[in-house]
Amino acid sequence: MGKEEPLQALVDYLAVDMQACNHVIMDRMQSSVPLVSQLAAHLIVAGGKRLRPLLTLASARLCGYEKDSADHITRHVRLAACIEFLHTATLLHDDVVDESMLRRGTESANAVFGNSASVLVGDFLFSRAFQIMTEDGSLEVMRIISKASATIAEGEILQMTVQNDLSTSISRYFEVIHGKTAALFAASCRVGAIVANQSRQHELALESFGTNLGMAFQLVDDALDYSAKQEELGKTIGDDFREGKITYPILIAYEKSTPVEKEFWQRVIQDGKQEKGDLKQALILIRKYNVIEETLKEAMVFANKASSALDVFPESELHTILKNIANYTVHRHF
Amino acid sequence: MGKEEPLQALVDYLAVDMQACNHVIMDRMQSSVPLVSQLAAHLIVAGGKRLRPLLTLASARLCGYEKDSADHITRHVRLAACIEFLHTATLLHDDVVDESMLRRGTESANAVFGNSASVLVGDFLFSRAFQIMTEDGSLEVMRIISKASATIAEGEILQMTVQNDLSTSISRYFEVIHGKTAALFAASCRVGAIVANQSRQHELALESFGTNLGMAFQLVDDALDYSAKQEELGKTIGDDFREGKITYPILIAYEKSTPVEKEFWQRVIQDGKQEKGDLKQALILIRKYNVIEETLKEAMVFANKASSALDVFPESELHTILKNIANYTVHRHF
Numbered sequence: 001m002g003k004e005e006p007l008q009a010l011v012d013y014l015a016v017d018m019q020a021c022n023h024v025i026m027d028r029m030q031s032s033v034p035l036v037s038q039l040a041a042h043l044i045v046a047g048g049k050r051l052r053p054l055l056t057l058a059s060a061r062l063c064g065y066e067k068d069s070a071d072h073i074t075r076h077v078r079l080a081a082c083i084e085f086l087h088t089a090t091l092l093h094d095d096v097v098d099e100s101m102l103r104r105g106t107e108s109a110n111a112v113f114g115n116s117a118s119v120l121v122g123d124f125l126f127s128r129a130f131q132i133m134t135e136d137g138s139l140e141v142m143r144i145i146s147k148a149s150a151t152i153a154e155g156e157i158l159q160m161t162v163q164n165d166l167s168t169s170i171s172r173y174f175e176v177i178h179g180k181t182a183a184l185f186a187a188s189c190r191v192g193a194i195v196a197n198q199s200r201q202h203e204l205a206l207e208s209f210g211t212n213l214g215m216a217f218q219l220v221d222d223a224l225d226y227s228a229k230q231e232e233l234g235k236t237i238g239d240d241f242r243e244g245k246i247t248y249p250i251l252i253a254y255e256k257s258t259p260v261e262k263e264f265w266q267r268v269i270q271d272g273k274q275e276k277g278d279l280k281q282a283l284i285l286i287r288k289y290n291v292i293e294e295t296l297k298e299a300m301v302f303a304n305k306a307s308s309a310l311d312v313f314p315e316s317e318l319h320t321i322l323k324n325i326a327n328y329t330v331h332r333h334f
Numbered sequence: 335m336g337k338e339e340p341l342q343a344l345v346d347y348l349a350v351d352m353q354a355c356n357h358v359i360m361d362r363m364q365s366s367v368p369l370v371s372q373l374a375a376h377l378i379v380a381g382g383k384r385l386r387p388l389l390t391l392a393s394a395r396l397c398g399y400e401k402d403s404a405d406h407i408t409r410h411v412r413l414a415a416c417i418e419f420l421h422t423a424t425l426l427h428d429d430v431v432d433e434s435m436l437r438r439g440t441e442s443a444n445a446v447f448g449n450s451a452s453v454l455v456g457d458f459l460f461s462r463a464f465q466i467m468t469e470d471g472s473l474e475v476m477r478i479i480s481k482a483s484a485t486i487a488e489g490e491i492l493q494m495t496v497q498n499d500l501s502t503s504i505s506r507y508f509e510v511i512h513g514k515t516a517a518l519f520a521a522s523c524r525v526g527a528i529v530a531n532q533s534r535q536h537e538l539a540l541e542s543f544g545t546n547l548g549m550a551f552q553l554v555d556d557a558l559d560y561s562a563k564q565e566e567l568g569k570t571i572g573d574d575f576r577e578g579k580i581t582y583p584i585l586i587a588y589e590k591s592t593p594v595e596k597e598f599w600q601r602v603i604q605d606g607k608q609e610k611g612d613l614k615q616a617l618i619l620i621r622k623y624n625v626i627e628e629t630l631k632e633a634m635v636f637a638n639k640a641s642s643a644l645d646v647f648p649e650s651e652l653h654t655i656l657k658n659i660a661n662y663t664v665h666r667h668f
Contacts, residue, residue, distance in 0.1 A: 033488045035495050093457060097450040116431040119453055120491045123427060126457070127484035130464055134476045142468045142476070150461035154367045157454045161369050 006324035010054055013321055017057040017077055018050065024073060024081035028128055039113050039121040043088055046106060052087050052188045053080035055213075059192025059206045062310075062318050075195040078136055083188045085129040086145065090152055090184075092122035097156065098243065141191050148187035155179015164244040166254050166270050173248060174215070177222075182214030189213075205312045209322070212306035216329045219299035222247035226286050238279045244269050248298065249291045253282075256289040299330045340658035344388055347655060351391040351411055352384065358407060358415035362462055373447050373455040377422055380440060386421050386522045387414035389547075393526025393540045396644075396652050409529040412470055417522045419463040420479065424486055424518075426456035431490065432577065475525050482521035489513015498578040500588050500604050507582060508549070511556075516548030523547075539646045543656070546640035550663045553633035556581035560620050572613045578603050582632065583625045587616075590623040633664045 011018065029040040060076035095108040096115045110118040126149075133142050159176045162168040189210030193203040224230050225240040226249050240247050246269075254265045264285070268278050286292060306326040313319050345352065363374040394410035428434070429442045430449045444452040460483075467476050493510045496502040523544030527537040558564050559574040560583050574581050580603075588599045598619070602612050620626060640660040647653050 031488055033492045033495065035491050036488060090457075093453050096453055115449075116494055117491065119427050119430055120487050120494070123424075123456075123460070124484055124487035124491065126460060127480055127487055130476070130480040131484060134473060134480050137473055139468060139471055139473075142464070146461055146464040146468050150458055150465060153454050153458035153461055154365055154370060157369050157451065157458065158367045160450055160454070161367065 006321060006328040007049065007051075009321045010058060010325060013318060014054060014057045014061070017061070017080070018054065020073065020077045021050075021053050021057065021080045021084070024077060024132075025084055028081060028085070028132060029125070031124065035113070035117060036121055036124050039092075039109055039117055040088070040125060042109050042112060043091065044084070050084060052184060053084045055185065055188040055210060056080040056083050056192045058318060058322060059189040059210075060196050061192075062206070062313055062316070062322065063193050063196030063198040063202060065192070065196035075136055075138075076192060078132055079141065079191050079195065080188075082129045082132040082136070082145070083184070083191075085125045085132065086149060087184060089122040089125040089129065090156075092118045092125070094156065096122075097160070138194065140194055144187050144190055144194070148183045151179050151183040155181075155183065159245070162246045164270055164272055165246060166250075166265060168246045168251065170248070170251055173246060173251060176246075177215060177218040178211070181218040181221075182211045185214030185217070186210035202312060205309050208309040209306045209326075212302045212309065213326055213329060216299040216302040216306060216326070219248055219295055219302065220330055220332065223249055223292050223295040223299070225249075226283060227292055228283065228287070238282075241268070241279055241282055242274065244272050248295050249286060252294050253286050253289055253291045256291075257285060261285055296330055303327060303330045340655060340662040341383065341385075343655045344392060344659060347652060348388060348391045348395070351395070351414070352388065354407065354411045355384075355387050355391065355414045355418070358411060358466075359418055362415060362419070362466060363459070365458065369447070369451060370455055370458050373426075373443055373451055374422070374459060376443050376446060377425065378418070384418060386518060387418045389519060389522040389544060390414040390417050390526045392652060392656060393523040393544075394530050395526075396540070396647055396650070396656065397527050397530030397532040397536060399526070399530035409470055410526060412466055413475060413525050413529065414522075416463045416466040416470070416479070417518070417525070419459045419466065420483060421518060423456040423459040423463065424490075426452045426459070428490065430456075431494070434573075472528065474528055478521050478524055478528070482517045485513050485517040487513075489515075489517065493579070496580045498604055498606055499580060500584075500599060502580045502585065504582070504585055507580060507585060510580075511549060511552040512545070515552040515555075516545045519548030519551070520544035535646060539643050542643040543640045543660075546636045546643065547660055547663060550633040550636035550640060550660070553582055553629055553636065554664055554666065557583055557626050557629040557633070559583075560617060561626060562617065562621070572616075575602070575613055575616055576608065578606050582629050583620060586628050587620050587623055587625045590625075591619060595619055630664055637661060637664045 025044060029037055029044060031037050057076055057080050065076055092109055095110045096118050099110075109121070113121075130142075130146075133145060155176055155178065158172075159180060162172060162176065186207045187210070189206040190203055193206045222240065224235075225237055225247070227237060231237050240250075250265070250269060254262065254269075257265060264278075264281060268274050268282065303326045307323045310319060310322055359378060363371055363378060365371050391410055391414050399410055426443055429444045430452050434442050434444070443455070447455075464476075464480075467479060489510055489512065492506075493514060496506060496510065520541045521544070523540040524537055527540045556574065558569075559571055559581070561571060565571050574584075584599070584603060588596060588603075591599060598612075598615060602608050602616065637660045641657045644653060644657055
């Protein structure tokens with residue numbers, strides 16, 4: 001099986017739902033202020049995998065959700081769009097925070113429209129996400145998503161707090177990625193179960209699937225930034241390195257390094273004093289200590305937990321696809 | 335009557351409610367991530383008038399709201415805190431957008447903690463506001479506040495769009511200040527009526543009070559930036575001028591100016607080419623055309639509408655205080 005296939009299988013399985021979701025997204029990003037729609041379109045229309053809304057749609061379907069009202073937009077579709085708005089808002093703000101000039105292979109919104117517009121359109125999309133939730137009307141959904149939203153902000157702030165700090169513990173790193181990534185994955189899945197009126201057990205199983213999938217996803221993302229394979233494929237690597245971001249690969253490499261090598265990490269990460277050739281040296285140390293493999297091994301632990309969490313559901317085509325997705329998350333691009 | 339007295343009278347009248355609200359604010363801005371609480375405290379503890387939560391508390395009381403549950407935190411107190419969080423979030427983002435280094439007479443959060451932290455803590459407070467609303471549990475309240483929140487972002491973006499543009503119409507300016515200021519004033523008041531289970535008529539009356547009060551408030555704010563009186567009091571003026579912000583005073587002054595004077599405005603506002611002495615020249619033109627008086631006259635129209643909107647309520651001490659507040663909004667600092 002090709003490496004992209006599990007995700008493509010999910011996209012194919014949910015094609016009708018996703019099309020409906022895209023309609024809601026296009027419709028609800030409209031504003032009487034043209035710049036709002038233009039900037040939102042820059043990011044939303046450009047695409048991305050739409051992984052989070054796919055998880056909401058998939059979770060609802062896995063729980064046997066069928067349209068339950070005369071409303072022409074079904075609940076899972078509406079909430080999937082809400083999740084995508086929330087995610088897009090965080091991306092817009094992240095790019096301002098990281099001063100990123102690229103996003104999804106094209107110029108980032110802040111590079112094109114400026115930081116101010118990115119901050120404010122993020123706020124608009126955030127508000128719109130809450131308006132959509134209000135239309136859905138479930139207090140339980142609102143409680144879960146607003147909590148996830150606060151957790152995302154806390155995760156991002158924690159990440160900023162530990163930047164350049166090589167004494168950061170692995171458990172602190174896990175706290176960061178739980179906040180910045182896994183919390184929204186978890187919420188995306190859980191609300192799918194809620195609209196389908198599933199049992200608490202199934203709701204928590206999907207939440208666990210989302211959490212663990214998100215942890216695996218972020219670990220792999222952090223590994224990819226130091227992957228020679230990525231570089232061979234012509235992709236940019238070393239962004240995290242240049243920012244002095246504290247990620248799993250850095251923590252593992254630092255831990256295993258000799259005192260002299262530790263001095264190198266202290267200079268480039270802790271003190272942020274980087275020179276030409278430093279990334280190359282970092283990659284040499286990362287290869288020397290099998291750091292990518294270690295990171296992927298850790299990611300696989302989470303991916304396996306994600307997969308096991310789905311065992312409470314009966315076998316089905318979608319069930320298989322989702323289990324494959326967990327595995328694929330770790331093996332993508334390798 | 336001294337000029338500060340109507341606001342002080344409101345603060346005194348609502349002292350017990352406001353103390354409870356401050357407790358909720360202090361309690362709910364806590365986070366496991368220390369930087370979140372520190373930055374929030376920088377802005378929230380420093381104070382400010384707390385005008386918006388006061389409006390929620392006052393509106394509820396004007397509608398005869400009494401504690402209606404065994405909950406030790408009453409609904410109007412909880413929602414007043416929610417409104418203050420939302421307002422604080424927008425202030426944090428505004429200061430990033432405007433690159434302001436001062437806020438409430440002290441260093442702004444972005445000056446102390448940086449733009450990134452301000453963006454992310456704004457997001458946290460925004461999320462927390464929605465969590466508090468979810469705890470309140472009224473879909474109607476959520477609908478009103480989430481809509482106001484989207485309108486605020488649109489107003490801010492519209493303001494950015496018309497920056498430096500002297501061809502902006504007065505009605506477009508009103509659209510900007512309705513979004514950036516009046517929408518939240520309106521929502522603050524309206525939710526007070528909702529928790530008190532008042533009639534639709536009273537709910538809309540309070541919304542109208544808030545809208546018009548907010549419009550008056552922002553017009554006066556925009557006048558103060560060009561007020562010689564303010565300068566005599568040692569306050570900074572000319573911030574809007576330096577940013578090329580399109581406000582009522584600028585639009586009126588430009589409209590009345592001779593062709594030669596118009597060229598001045600075009601250079602300093604449209605082209606943003608400002609030299610030493612330009613603010614002084616702007617103030618001369620503003621005095622020549624009675625622009626401050628015109629702006630305050632317009633503000634008074636809104637203030638009178640705000641006051642009249644309260645006529646559906648029976649006379650009471652609080653009723654009188656709120657009517658005085660409307661008047662005071664225009665006469666403050668003059």
